[in-house]
Structures are given as C-alpha cells and as structure tokens.
Amino acid sequence: MKKTLISIVGLALTLMAGAQVKEDFVTAPNAQSGKLYPMVNSEGRVRVQVSAPDAKMVLLDIGGVKYELTRDENGVWTGESAPQDEGFHYYQLNIDGANVPDPNSLYYYGASRWGSGIDIPAHDEDFYQVKNVPQGQVRELYYYSKVNDAMRHCYVYTPAEYDRNPQKRYPVLYLQHGGGESEQGWPQQGKTAQIMDNLIAEGKAVPFIIVMDNGAWRMPQAPQGQRPQGQAPQGQRPPQGAQGQRPQGQGGPMGLPGNWADGFKRTLFEDIIPMIDSNFRTIADADHRAMAGLSMGGMQTLSIALPNPQMFSSFGVFSGGTVTLEQAQAIKGSNKLIFVSYGSRELENRRGGNPAEDIKALREAGFNAHFYVSENTAHEWQSWRRSLHEFAQLLFK
C-alpha cells in the first residue's frame, strides 16, 4: 500500500515534470568513465537509465521523492526527477523493491552508506573545479591510536608550496564531516583540495594544512563475532576496503564512556593533534590551530574546540549550531575567528534560536565573528563547500 502510494505520487510528479522537461541534458560529472547516464539538464533535473529487462518497476529515489522510470521495448528503463537544488545530492535506484546504487554513477560515502551521488550544475561551481593552478596534495595515512588501540585513517591536505618550503611551518585546520559520513566527505564531496588550491592561487587564502579525520564516535554494531576483521581491538587487521573506502567508524573510541563529543575529543587531543604536529611542519599553538565542521562536525567544534582556547583560537560551524555571546565571552582574550553558516533552506525551517542575531551580538561585542548563508541550498554539501570557501578566506589572517 505504502509503495503503491509512493509510486502514484512518483508517477504524478513524473507526469507533472514530464509535461515541461527541458531537453538539454548532458552527462553528469558523476557518471562513470564512458557512461552516458546519469544526466542533468539546465533545470536541475536528474535523468537516469538502467537496463532491467525483467523488472516490474524501477524508481529513481532522490531528494526524498521516488520517480517512476519508463520501460522501453528492450527493457531499458529511463526517467528523470523534478528540478533539484544546485550542488551535490545522494540518490539511489529501486529495482523491484531493491534499493541499489545506480550502476552508472560514481560512489560516495554518506547517509551511512556508499552509494550514488550527483552534482547539479551550480552558478558558482567554478570555485571547486580542478584548474591548472599550483596543486596541493591530499595525503592518505594511517596512524596508531592509543585511545582506541587501533590503526586509524585520515587525509591531510598540504598546500602546493608545502614541499617547496622545507623550513616553513603552517597553521592547521581540523575539518570534520557530518553524521553518517566519514573522513572521505571533505576530500570527496567537499572538494577541499580544489577549493583551497583555487583560493590560494588567487591570493584569497593563506596556505594552511587541513586534517580530515573520522569523528564517528561509535563503530556501527554488527552481530557478535561476525566482524572479526572490523573490530578495533584487532587494530592489526582493520577492514581491508579499497584505499579510502574502509568501513567507517572503526576509528571511533569504541567502548569509551561519555558522549560522542567527549569520545572524539580524547582521540583528537591525545592521538590526532600530536600525530599531526610530529609528522607535519605545523605551527603547534592555539593561535595557529582551528577546528571546523559540518552538522555533527559543527557540534563537535562547539563542544570540543570552543571551550578549549588553550588548544584552538578559530572556529567554523557549518549547519551545526550557533555561538552565543555567553560562550564567546568565556574565550574572549584568545579568540581570533568565529564563523557560523547555514543553507538558506535550513533557516526557512529552523525553529528556535537565531544564529544571525547571535553573530551580530558577537560583532557588537568586538569579536571577529561572521555569519554566512548559502542561498537556495539545504543541509547538503553545496552549503558546506561554500562555507569552507568563505571560512578559508578569513582564517589565519
């Protein structure tokens, strides 16, 4: 019954949409090499195609809506969604009741699974394209965590000039993903390296190191004894996924008391920061250390970094809450930057609290505080790409 209702709704939407679909589709940048689909058009519609000759029904599931595809005589199903917001969206196909990734798309980790994602062309997408400018590196590395008694996995962005200035030391931003995401989020969906390389090339940001680690506080539970290779105590043999595709959450402080923020705080303070300061040419003091994050990562920034001015002096909270004058007063002497942002569609639905007012109060109280709104985007990666792009231009200056 529910499915029937969904398909009726989906069908209705498809028909409504179908009445006015603009036929200027091009292959999306998230299509696999040589694949024609998924496609996007200038309205922001997503069109997918899959061969499923024996299927009774195939749906495109994106933005919380399911759209029915149409079967041709060869059993190839094709259909499109209503217009989507600019930027990145997760999606999936449903084939006779099975939720599966689109076999034509590239895959991303989010919503607690590896699955399909698609970029709707954005008016401002130029800032996160790979361009012929000096290129930094995204370095994948493992390190031993005492807190978790396990090998952990992270990515470290180093600016293009890093290897050419062996005597120079750099400030560091600890940049966290959201719930259901992983250390993959910022280097992949977040386009961190492209955003930074382009900003630095334009002289709009100073070069700094960015650490992208896993802030998950607890390993997803699996039946007892079913994941011998995935459990932290067997740190010698972590999951052997594709490089950068290891099961997420293994890095979390399993079995530690306290809430998730405290859990990640110990890992960050006792393992990650010392490891980074000993393996990279950092300026290892609070003035040159920042933390930022999206959603859960923003909440972690508020709960872990903000109350510890001896460790951090700059803070970025993307779609993850706000900073009150009371919180800020506690760190007044040492604070260098407070940045809060949201997607405009989040603010439309927001109940209680007013981050814009909070930041205004901070500015009036003399703080270097900034509030940014990503226009016409929701709790999604385009809001966070833009937030990093804005935040990075203010940081360590």
Add this chain to the structure above:
Amino acid sequence: MKKTLISIVGLALTLMAGAQVKEDFVTAPNAQSGKLYPMVNSEGRVRVQVSAPDAKMVLLDIGGVKYELTRDENGVWTGESAPQDEGFHYYQLNIDGANVPDPNSLYYYGASRWGSGIDIPAHDEDFYQVKNVPQGQVRELYYYSKVNDAMRHCYVYTPAEYDRNPQKRYPVLYLQHGGGESEQGWPQQGKTAQIMDNLIAEGKAVPFIIVMDNGAWRMPQAPQGQRPQGQAPQGQRPPQGAQGQRPQGQGGPMGLPGNWADGFKRTLFEDIIPMIDSNFRTIADADHRAMAGLSMGGMQTLSIALPNPQMFSSFGVFSGGTVTLEQAQAIKGSNKLIFVSYGSRELENRRGGNPAEDIKALREAGFNAHFYVSENTAHEWQSWRRSLHEFAQLLFK
C-alpha cells in the same frame, strides 16, 4: 533462453554447492561499515544478501558464474557461490535482469566500471594488512599534461621515512595498472602502501617512491557533446567525481597518433617523469628508475621502458608477457633487474611461449632475472599483490 540456461546452470551449481556449504561464514573485509554481508567462509565461498521483495530472480555473478539466490518470506534474497580462489575478485548482483553493485559492499574500479569486490581470505594475507608499523603516505595529486593539454591525476606512495629525511633522495618505481583499470588499482585493490610499509618495516625492501598513474591510452567514447566536462581539451574542468573517482582514461593522450604504448610513452616521458622528478626528492637517473605493471601495464613496461635503458634499468612484468634473451641482450650493460611473474592458473592455460625458460636463459646469460609464480591464482589481484611483494624485495639493491 540464454538467461534460462544460465539460471539452470546457476541453480545446479548452487544446489551442488548447497549440499556441502560449511557454515563458518564471517563478514568480508569488503563489507561496508556495519553491514553483515557480503560474507566469506573457510571454503572461499561468497554469501550475499539483498532485500528485493518484488523481484522474480536475483543472481550473484562472480568468477564468470551466476548463482541463484533464495527468497525468504520477507523478500530478502540470500545465496552463496562455489569456492573461489584466495584473494580479490570483482562481482555483481543481477536483479530481474539488471546488473547492479551489491549495496552492501565497498566499490572498486576494474573491468571498466566501479563495482563490488570481495577478498577471499588468503593463507598469506598478512603481508598486505595495515599494521602498527611506520606508515608511508599515498598522496593524491593533479598536474598539467602538455601532451594531453589536460589536468591529469595520479597517486604517489612515499615511504614512512620520506618526510623525516629532507636531504635524502629516493629511487622511483612507475607502477602501472591493467586494462579496464585505473590509477586507483594499485593503491586500492593492490594494497601497495601496506605491502611496502610492511616490507620496509621488516627490512626486506629498501625505501623507494612509487608512482601510480593512469596508463589508459584512450578515453572511453561518449556520444558527441554529451560529456562536455569529461573531455580532455577542457582540462580546466575535468570530471568532478569523488576525489580519486574521476572517470578513468581522461589522462590518456586522446587524439594522438600511434598505438597505446606510444601514446602513454609520450605522457610518461614528457609529463609524468619530469613532474615527479621536480616535485619529489628522486634520484633522477636510469639506475634508480624502474617500471612495472600488470597485464596491459606489463606490456607497457616491455614496450616503453625495456627499450629505453637510458631511462630505466629495472623492469617488472606481472601477467603481461615475458622477456626474451634477444630483448635483454640489447640492454645488457645497463640492466639491473628483470622480473617476470604469472598466476599459476594463467600458466595452466597459456598457449605458446615459456616465460620460465626465457628467464632461465637470461640467468644463464648473466642477467639478474627472476621468474615468480603465484600459486593457485589466476589473472587477478592476488597474483599481482604477491608479484609486487616479491619484486619490491629485489628492487634497487
């Protein structure tokens, strides 16, 4: 008809297998975080599970055989394969005629697509596990290619000691993937960093840099005008896939005359090697430069590196051909190492030529030549992981 036949065969095999399935399955290391399936047992069988309540038939497609899954009352389908060889295998599901990735698995690029892969426990898998030993880095970087007038993408492994010895310079191995694969192959399925970190920690290999680039000679063809963002001339805006998941082949010398080897040769000699020598602390001479590859990458090693002793002195050919005495005599003075390997199952089926005899002849002629056979593995990644493990212990000594 064909499908019917396939399912009859699949059913038969499933029943045969079913008669003697050993119930000691554990979650495979290639399962996504928190997922129970895919599983493997001590016989090397792969068991998958997917919810497809409205499907008529669901198949597991692995090792060239399709196995029918069984539906339970909730529409959840489960089933397993016959025993597979040790090591890594690509696989997919077929749901009512649609070939799709297993939504529970991690994804890998091979067979010209991103899809599911699974590791069958191997008696010798310890050599490619992540261990608590000094860890190298796998660095992802982009660079501009004059040959292709495009930004290209590669991975560079630097040993753990690299950043701690700012004055020390290192030899370099250019390590190539096979056909239908990409620069992702060696860092992901190949476990290059784990193999090297473990060997170096045990003192069995000397530290060296490994460059893993894309040897594809031609970009997969897409309908005219359908991939404006994927075409090399628009190097300013390469495909915006997840980091490290950009459509493969974009780096190939599109539009260049000559065969694939010549095409990649120009890119390697004119773009990649100069870029590496200028951005990393290499020992930039033939004595300290090696090339190796698997399958197509091995053929590229034979056709690009072997005839150019002024550029390379050591060669590894994994499941990609052999080196005759005549070929070797031409580079006798400068040659330091020739390594040829195959999976034993490849040799079982091999017609014509005898690499073991060829290498024997080279040794008798005074060459430092080695022949290695990976027991009970085919033209697959376990053969190539083992080949790198053997080759790396002989290289640059």
